Amino acid sequence: MGNALKEQGKLEEAIEAYNKALAIKPDYAEAYNNMGNALKDQGKLEEAIEAYNKALAIKPDYAEAYNNMGVALKEQGKLEEAIEAYNKALAIKPDYAEPTTTWAMLSKTKVSWKRP
Numbered sequence: 001m002g003n004a005l006k007e008q009g010k011l012e013e014a015i016e017a018y019n020k021a022l023a024i025k026p027d028y029a030e031a032y033n034n035m036g037n038a039l040k041d042q043g044k045l046e047e048a049i050e051a052y053n054k055a056l057a058i059k060p061d062y063a064e065a066y067n068n069m070g071v072a073l074k075e076q077g078k079l080e081e082a083i084e085a086y087n088k089a090l091a092i093k094p095d096y097a098e099p100t101t102t103w104a105m106l107s108k109t110k111v112s113w114k115r116p
Contacts, residue, residue: 002031006038014038029059033068040072048072063093 002017018035021028036051052069055062070085089096 002034002038006034006041011038011042027058029055029062029065032058033062033065036065036068036072040068040075045072045076061092063089063096066092067096067098 002014002021005011005014005017015035015038018031018038021031022035025031032051032055036048036055039045039048039051049069049072052065052072055065056069059065066085066089070082070089073079073082073085089098
């Protein structure tokens, strides 16, 4: 339900749906990750990062949550922290395309990034 609402641009309603899902199943890492994405889309980057951290506390091998956290950190201008998050995503899932694409973009900056 939350994902459908997010796709429709109804971000507040999506966040409410994720919170309802988490009230029923507090260890639902995907709901935290998806809530983080909706919060990020609203520009609430700190709250998004908190949601990604909650997802990762539940599911430490969640490459997508690390990637999404990297995106939020990059949007905050925290490039070194973003790179750490992307590296963790790639360490878990070496063939994961999204962090690899971001790595290519960041490699054009002055930030050094060694792929794991």
